[in-house]
Amino acid sequence: MMDFGFKLSKSATIDLDRAGTERYEKLCALSPDARTCMACGSCSATCTAASFSGMSVRKVILGLQRGQDVRPLLSACMLCGKCTLVCPRGINTRRLILNLSKSYD
Amino acid sequence: MKENVVIIGGGIAGMEAARQLLLLGYTPIIVEKKDHLGGHVARWHKLFPDMAPAGDLVRRLSEAISEANIFLETRITSINRLSNGYVVMLSNGVSIPCRAVLGASGFRLFDASKKEEYGYGVYNHVITNSDLEAWFNGAEDPRIVADPKAVGFVHCVGSRDLKAGNSQCSKVCCMTAVKQAIELKERFPDARIYCFYMDLRLFGKKYEDFYINAQQEYGIQFIRGRVSEVGETAEERLQVKAEDTLSGKPLKVQLDLLVLMSGMVCNPEVAEFARTIRLDVDSDGFLKSLDNVGGINRSNQPGFFYAGACTGTKTVPETLAEARAAALDIHRYLLGK
Numbered sequence: 001m002m003d004f005g006f007k008l009s010k011s012a013t014i015d016l017d018r019a020g021t022e023r024y025e026k027l028c029a030l031s032p033d034a035r036t037c038m039a040c041g042s043c044s045a046t047c048t049a050a051s052f053s054g055m056s057v058r059k060v061i062l063g064l065q066r067g068q069d070v071r072p073l074l075s076a077c078m079l080c081g082k083c084t085l086v087c088p089r090g091i092n093t094r095r096l097i098l099n100l101s102k103s104y105d
Numbered sequence: 106m107k108e109n110v111v112i113i114g115g116g117i118a119g120m121e122a123a124r125q126l127l128l129l130g131y132t133p134i135i136v137e138k139k140d141h142l143g144g145h146v147a148r149w150h151k152l153f154p155d156m157a158p159a160g161d162l163v164r165r166l167s168e169a170i171s172e173a174n175i176f177l178e179t180r181i182t183s184i185n186r187l188s189n190g191y192v193v194m195l196s197n198g199v200s201i202p203c204r205a206v207l208g209a210s211g212f213r214l215f216d217a218s219k220k221e222e223y224g225y226g227v228y229n230h231v232i233t234n235s236d237l238e239a240w241f242n243g244a245e246d247p248r249i250v251a252d253p254k255a256v257g258f259v260h261c262v263g264s265r266d267l268k269a270g271n272s273q274c275s276k277v278c279c280m281t282a283v284k285q286a287i288e289l290k291e292r293f294p295d296a297r298i299y300c301f302y303m304d305l306r307l308f309g310k311k312y313e314d315f316y317i318n319a320q321q322e323y324g325i326q327f328i329r330g331r332v333s334e335v336g337e338t339a340e341e342r343l344q345v346k347a348e349d350t351l352s353g354k355p356l357k358v359q360l361d362l363l364v365l366m367s368g369m370v371c372n373p374e375v376a377e378f379a380r381t382i383r384l385d386v387d388s389d390g391f392l393k394s395l396d397n398v399g400g401i402n403r404s405n406q407p408g409f410f411y412a413g414a415c416t417g418t419k420t421v422p423e424t425l426a427e428a429r430a431a432a433l434d435i436h437r438y439l440l441g442k
């Protein structure tokens with residue numbers, strides 16, 4: 001048999017009909033300001049962990065809205081709070097990360 | 106005798122309203138705190154979207170209102186309610202009784218030094234949109250080097266920023282940034298030019314054409330991410346950090362000039378006279394229109410009207426249209442209709 005190099009891979013499409021956003025909703029109950037993120041990226045740009053680990057509060061919030069598992073991002077956070085200082089929407093990002101981490105315990 | 110109408114502020118809003126009130130047979134009295142008319146527009150170089158010289162507009166308006174009473178370098182010391190109007194007291198000792206007053210006191214440019222992370226007033230090559238307009242108009246500016254290799258524009262400086270106390274979008278600065286980026290590229294064809302934006306709000310007639318042109322003809326690069334901090338290298342170049350949110354990676358770049366798009370914010374002076382005659386002030390600090398659809402020109406007090414950027418961020422054509430509408434509304438009011 002010829003090997004055409006095809007294999008079955010998981011679809012890369014975000015399927016909003018199937019994306020479970022329960023965790024996002026749970027987070028918003030504890031950190032309602034999470035809903036006001038405008039994806040400006042200030043948090044990620046200023047984050048000391050970002051350039052090594054890919055940590056980004058923006059990606060965490062977006063990931064949750066899309067039903068993704070964001071734990072790999074969170075593990076690099078040092079809870080330094082720099083992101084909270086720069087967020088133009090005044091989101092308490094540090095508390096958001098804490099609330100989210102607890103929800104995974 | 107012709108009836109007086111007091112106009113607070115001699116920017117383009119006050120000037121255009123004065124012109125219309127003259128045509129309608131009134132005596133407009135402009136009270137302007139500065140030593141010249143034209144307000145902010147007198148400082149700008151070319152106006153989008155037609156790129157006509159701003160100075161021409163101010164000159165045309167000045168000529169049209171030569172018969173108005175104009176008090177320059179004059180402030181309002183107090184305004185008092187009468188049963189049938191107002192008495193406006195001026196810093197030059199004059200007091201004017203009138204049945205109608207037009208508020209045309211405009212906006213204030215956000216003080217960019219308040220956003221310390223951008224280094225305005227700290228680093229040598231950080232300027233504002235307003236500084237750049239003055240430089241286009243021929244003012245010297247040692248912060249602008251002769252041969253910049255890379256230039257950045259930071260959108261939303263002091264706008265859309267709850268920490269700076271302004272949740273509102275200034276609405277003209279996306280377009281101003283695209284316009285100024287093109288103008289700089291024309292002067293410095295070898296420079297790389299970047300716009301750091303969160304959303305591009307190019308809502309007006311022909312604005313999108315500027316965007317397309319900026320991409321196609323001028324090679325301006327648009328980076329979707331808010332600049333988080335600015336530093337300086339040993340060679341006195343600026344080091345700018347943002348997240349390139351579209352690639353999802355932190356980004357840094359060295360620049361020779363950074364232009365901050367300072368936003369339009371409320372003029373805090375109006376709060377004083379607003380309080381004494383109980384004019385409503387909106388949550389954004391601007392004077393509050395009676396309503397924002399059909400009553401933008403009206404205040405909550407009879408005989409007190411508004412035009413231009415004193416009620417919110419406005420473009421020049423919007424300001425002029427409101428000034429004409431306000432003049433007619435005042436006419437209607439004074440006729441008792």
Ligand SMILES: Cc1cc2nc3c(=O)[nH]c(=O)nc-3n(C[C@H](O)[C@H](O)[C@H](O)COP(=O)(O)OP(=O)(O)OC[C@H]3O[C@@H](n4cnc5c(N)ncnc54)[C@H](O)[C@@H]3O)c2cc1C
Nearest residue numbers: 114116117118138144145152153211212413414419420421
């Ligand atoms: C950088 C920049 C570039 C712009 N470029 C364009 C453009 O190209 N095209 C465009 O359509 N729009 C442009 N705009 C918008 C434009 O500047 C405004 O639409 C316009 O200035 C509004 O006019 P105004 O008369 O309402 O207010 P202002 O221009 O602010 O004038 C108000 C006047 O009132 C006076 N005043 C204030 N308080 C008092 C007081 N208490 N007593 C007496 N006098 C007082 C002030 O001194 C001033 O002269 C730009 C804005 C910015 C920030």
Ligand code: SF4
Nearest residue numbers: 047077078080081083
């Ligand atoms: S608190 Fe975490 S996410 Fe925020 S800047 Fe510090 S390391 Fe980065």
Ligand code: SF4
Nearest residue numbers: 037038040041043087
């Ligand atoms: S800084 Fe705030 S608004 Fe901007 S992306 Fe991060 S959390 Fe969202």
Ligand code: SF4
Nearest residue numbers: 261264275276278279
């Ligand atoms: S017009 Fe553009 S630059 Fe100005 S505040 Fe709005 S989004 Fe920001």
